Amino acid sequence: MSSSLQQKFIQFLQNDLAISTAELNVALRRQDPLMGQLHMVLWQHGLISLNQLNAVFEWLEREASNPLDVQVA
Numbered sequence: 001m002s003s004s005l006q007q008k009f010i011q012f013l014q015n016d017l018a019i020s021t022a023e024l025n026v027a028l029r030r031q032d033p034l035m036g037q038l039h040m041v042l043w044q045h046g047l048i049s050l051n052q053l054n055a056v057f058e059w060l061e062r063e064a065s066n067p068l069d070v071q072v073a
Helices: 003-015 021-030 038-044 050-065
Strands: none
Touching (some): 003 021, 003 050, 038 050
């Protein structure tokens, strides 16, 4: 995941799913760079519900379908 996409993803987690900075820090510390994706680590540690995990998958799918999300002023 590119750093700009990861920033958008973290903002989504905090703003839309109300994941706290502390919870994100726990997941980021436990995330295995080769194996674990952040959303799976959050779910595995009980920091997001199954419904929230589904919302994450929907967000990721939307982002994948709009890779050049250009903002027009």
